[in-house]
Amino acid sequence: MSGVFAARARSQGKKIRTRAGLMDAAAEAFARTGIEAASINAIAHAADVSNGTFYNHFRDKDEILAAVAFGIARDFAERIDEAMSDIEDSAQRVSFGTRQFIALATSEPTWGLALTRAVWALPELRREVETFARADLDRGVRDGTFRVEIDDLLVDLFMSMVLMAIYLRASGEANEDIGARVAEHQLRLLGVSPARARRASHCDWVPLSITGSSQ
Amino acid sequence: MSGVFAARARSQGKKIRTRAGLMDAAAEAFARTGIEAASINAIAHAADVSNGTFYNHFRDKDEILAAVAFGIARDFAERIDEAMSDIEDSAQRVSFGTRQFIALATSEPTWGLALTRAVWALPELRREVETFARADLDRGVRDGTFRVEIDDLLVDLFMSMVLMAIYLRASGEANEDIGARVAEHQLRLLGVSPARARRASHCDWVPLSITGSSQ
DNA sequence: GCCAAAATTGAGAGGTCTGTCAATTCTGAT
DNA sequence: ATCAGAATTGACAGACCTCTCAATTTTGGC
Numbered sequence: 001m002s003g004v005f006a007a008r009a010r011s012q013g014k015k016i017r018t019r020a021g022l023m024d025a026a027a028e029a030f031a032r033t034g035i036e037a038a039s040i041n042a043i044a045h046a047a048d049v050s051n052g053t054f055y056n057h058f059r060d061k062d063e064i065l066a067a068v069a070f071g072i073a074r075d076f077a078e079r080i081d082e083a084m085s086d087i088e089d090s091a092q093r094v095s096f097g098t099r100q101f102i103a104l105a106t107s108e109p110t111w112g113l114a115l116t117r118a119v120w121a122l123p124e125l126r127r128e129v130e131t132f133a134r135a136d137l138d139r140g141v142r143d144g145t146f147r148v149e150i151d152d153l154l155v156d157l158f159m160s161m162v163l164m165a166i167y168l169r170a171s172g173e174a175n176e177d178i179g180a181r182v183a184e185h186q187l188r189l190l191g192v193s194p195a196r197a198r199r200a201s202h203c204d205w206v207p208l209s210i211t212g213s214s215q
Numbered sequence: 216m217s218g219v220f221a222a223r224a225r226s227q228g229k230k231i232r233t234r235a236g237l238m239d240a241a242a243e244a245f246a247r248t249g250i251e252a253a254s255i256n257a258i259a260h261a262a263d264v265s266n267g268t269f270y271n272h273f274r275d276k277d278e279i280l281a282a283v284a285f286g287i288a289r290d291f292a293e294r295i296d297e298a299m300s301d302i303e304d305s306a307q308r309v310s311f312g313t314r315q316f317i318a319l320a321t322s323e324p325t326w327g328l329a330l331t332r333a334v335w336a337l338p339e340l341r342r343e344v345e346t347f348a349r350a351d352l353d354r355g356v357r358d359g360t361f362r363v364e365i366d367d368l369l370v371d372l373f374m375s376m377v378l379m380a381i382y383l384r385a386s387g388e389a390n391e392d393i394g395a396r397v398a399e400h401q402l403r404l405l406g407v408s409p410a411r412a413r414r415a416s417h418c419d420w421v422p423l424s425i426t427g428s429s430q
Numbered sequence: 431g432c433c434a435a436a437a438t439t440g441a442g443a444g445g446t447c448t449g450t451c452a453a454t455t456c457t458g459a460t
Numbered sequence: 461a462t463c464a465g466a467a468t469t470g471a472c473a474g475a476c477c478t479c480t481c482a483a484t485t486t487t488g489g490c
Contacts, residue, residue, distance in 0.1 A: 014457070015467070036251030039447060050469045055449065123386070153389065153396055160379035161372050167335075168371060181368055189404050229487065230437070254477060265439045270479065 003027065004108065004210055005071065019057045021047040023071065026064045031113035035065060035121060069118035069125050072111045076104050077132045079208055090140030091192055091200040095183035097136060098162060099201070100208050102179035105166040107209035112166045119163060130155045140190065147191030158186055218242065219323065219425055220286065234272045236262040238286065241279045246328035250280060250336060284333035284340050287326045291319050292347045294423055305355030306407055306415040310398035312351060313377060314416070315423050317394035320381040322424035327381045334378060345370045355405065362406030373401055 003024025009017045025047035029038035040061060044051040058064040080100045087093050105112025119126050134155050140146040148154065165182045168174035180201045187197035218239025224232045240262035244253035255276060259266040273279040295315045302308050320327025334341050349370050355361040363369065380397045383389035395416045402412035 018467080034251065036249065040449085041447065051448085052450080052470070053468055056467065060448085120382075153383075153393065154400070156379055156383060157376050157397070157400060160375040164371055164375035168368075171338075174368065178368065182372070185369070185372060185404055188406075189400055191403075191409070194406070233437080255479090256477065266478085267440065267480080268438055271437065275478085 023068050027068045027114045028110050031110040035117050072115050073129055090145040091187055093136045095201040098183040099179035102165050103207040106169045109170050113170050116163050116166050238283050242283045242329040243325050246325045250332050287330050288344055305360040306402055308351045310416040313398040314394035317380050318422040321384045324385045328385050331378050331381050
């Protein structure tokens with residue numbers, strides 16, 4: 001029942017394993033109660049260490065929040081990047097990225113919610129995720145698939161749409177096709193024809209899942 | 216230097232004035248430090264009353280949060296509704312609503328930020344604002360201006376775009392034309408032609424402002 | 431101006447949280 | 461197996477927070 005950080009650190013030395021356990025406990029607490037309400041005492045207790053040990057690994061809550069959030073974001077980006085390495089069509093790449101990002105965040109709600117909460121507390125995290133997303137948007141403009149100028153605002157809006165989708169999914173207000181529907185809206189926003197937007201976003205796919213792909 | 220709730224309650228009885236002072240102080244605290252970090256002690260102190268007085272008006276922080284957030288949202292909705300009573304064109308109405316909402320939230324950043332923070336804590340608040348926005352979307356579908364089906368997801372996405380715009384504006388990352396640009400993206404998403412979307416969202420207008428219109 | 435009712439005050443009980451540190455236990459290189 | 465250094469423990473000081481309540485001040489209808 002240990003988390004993803006711990007699973008990945010299983011073969012490492014003690015210090016790294018303890019750190020990973022704290023990060024899993026923190027992600028779980030951030031997701032369940034929100035960042036502010038998660039106390040260091042509670043995180044340490046959930047990780048089965050004393051509270052003093054927390055301070056041997058992190059200076060304060062901000063530091064573990066950054067470690068957790070950037071760790072999750074980087075992990076998501078790597079998985080998605082790898083999974084779409086063989087997709088050439090820009091519209092397909094954008095819709096695939098959106099769908100997979102939402103699917104990953106949903107397959108491990110702890111991570112998804114922790115991420116949506118952290119984005120507003122860590123502007124740098126938002127920029128890092130957006131840089132990742134922007135590559136495929138620029139690509140689509142270069143090859144003529146998209147007919148709008150890609151600027152910071154557009155990328156921010158895409159981000160806000162994905163965050164809303166993760167929130168709706170995690171709170172039970174939306175079902176699993178929300179990723180495809182958000183992707184379709186995004187493609188229309190990019191100037192793709194309605195027919196092609198629908199085709200590119202509702203095609204068959206294999207959703208990634210955190211637990212599934214690390215095994 | 217007192218806030219908007221207080222200004223509006225100036226001619227009322229003492230109890231109402233004290234309550235309004237607490238609500239202004241709370242909005243200010245929620246906007247500056249976030250909802251969780253704002254303590255009741257600090258709110259009472261900022262409102263120049265003792266902490267015991269707080270409990271004479273509100274049961275706890277949730278109750279004052281709801282009062283503040285619904286108060287702001289209702290105020291925004293009324294002002295915008297009135298200001299666009301003579302606009303007939305559906306595309307114009309939608310873009311006007313978006314622009315004015317962002318302009319109002321920006322003209323009083325305290326209110327704008329308090330609102331964006333409260334939306335995630337009060338699902339009922341989000342639904343109320345969305346109901347207000349949805350009327351013009353449905354109208355546009357009926358009269359043939361918009362060519363997409365309006366469902367809950369679409370309205371949620373519009374909301375997320377507006378919240379992102381308010382956040383960017385309040386954090387200094389965007390300038391004042393962001394409202395028009397967001398409105399333009401929204402119209403394109405609704406199936407309006409790019410040319411008409413641009414025309415309807417970038418036209419001349421008179422931005423509302425909280426302080427300005429109550430005087 | 432009077433005075434009952436309403437509103438406000440502020441001290442404090444009881445609770446939680448952060449961050450520290452001396453004492454203890456564990457780890458892994460030899 | 462040994463042991464020096466690394467990691468962990470848990471009690472605790474100091475800070476802050478919520479909510480209560482008896483005492484005090486203010487309000488506004490007459």
